[in-house]
Amino acid sequence: MKSTNPLPRFSEVFSTLSGTLPPFAIGVIAWQIGRIFPVLGAPVVAILIGLAAGQLLGQRKGWSAGIKFASKFILQASIVLLGAGLSLAQVAKIGGAGLPVMIGTLALCVAGGHFFGRALQVEREVRTLVTYGTAICGASAIATMSAVMGAASSTVAVSITVIVIYNVLGAVLFPPIGHLLGLSQEAFGMWAGTAVNDTSSVMAAATAYGAAATSYAVVVKLTRTLAIIPLAVFQSWLQTRQPSATKGPVRSWYRLVPAFLVGFLIAAAMQSAGLIPHAWTHTLKLLAHFGITVAMGAVGMSSSLTAIRDAGWRPVALGGLLWITVATSSLLLQWVTGLL
Secondary structure: OOOOOOOHHHHHHHHHHHHHHHHHHHHHHHHHHHOOOOOHHHHHHHHHHHHHHHHOOOOHHHHHHHOOOOOOOOHHHHHHHHHOOOOOHHHHHHHHHHHHHHHHHHHHHHHHHHHHHHHHHOHHHHHHHHHHHHHHHHHHHHHHHHHHHOOHHHHHHHHHHHHHHHHHHHHHHHHHHHHOOOOHHEEEHHHHHHHHOOOHHHHHHHHHHHHHHHHHHHHHHHHHHHHHHHHHHHHHHHHHOOOOOOOOOOOOOOHHHHHHHHHHHHHHHHHHHHOHHHHHHHHHHHHHHHHHHHHHHHHHHHHHHHHHHOHHHHHHHHHHHHHHHHHHHHHHHHHHHHOO
């Protein structure tokens, strides 16, 4: 007979809530520092504090559930709140304008992954996962593609570690580089949305740059995320042409669409229909930006310098070359298409 004792479930909830306290505390501290030094931005400060806290205090098991909740759910909920400040017309305009840049950078990244990966003699599965992670949406793309490919857990761990390195670097370096280049809010949002790996780091970099950059970046990033559908289907087809390869379960295309992307579009639709009072807009944006800051503290705490060291130089070099390729080609394509 199945136990109906509620205590284990309560303990799980308590563990999750207590585990969110450290990233929440980091978020509050980073928020205050960000107000004093707006050039840095609270999310970037939160990543750095979180990274330092994670190394000094260790990856404590008691905090793991809360840190995971903060880095995933709170981040995704914050992105949905950002959608409440945009209309569907704005979403369509930004997403449509950025399509040439997104498609161009994606194609160059996939081609570069094949060329650079072979030149560096990076193992095929690692090469493929790092390429997709850089081209689409970081760890989410790696998780999806690894299921399609049936990749080993060690391969997934190495690939995600590489992505984490350039997530942190992107969040920290993109804002000052953007100011140095004199990029407008829109141009920076397009750049961050196409050239930074994970959604979390895109939000960190864009929030540090400005509100308009954040609006642009989140739309571009979520539009870019949709590329996971055709590429997952392509990778699945590729697997069928390699009988010796291990094939993972084939997922329906609609299961590849992140739920928070749907939530973002619903929130934008509600804004378009006038269902969200205008007086709420400022508060919702503040909540979204603070939520992103808390999530970045959790992302920093969950990053491991030991894992980065153990990944080896070849996959890291591949990730760096692809990161530079996407970042430079994004700016070049913006200039060619008249967006810069």
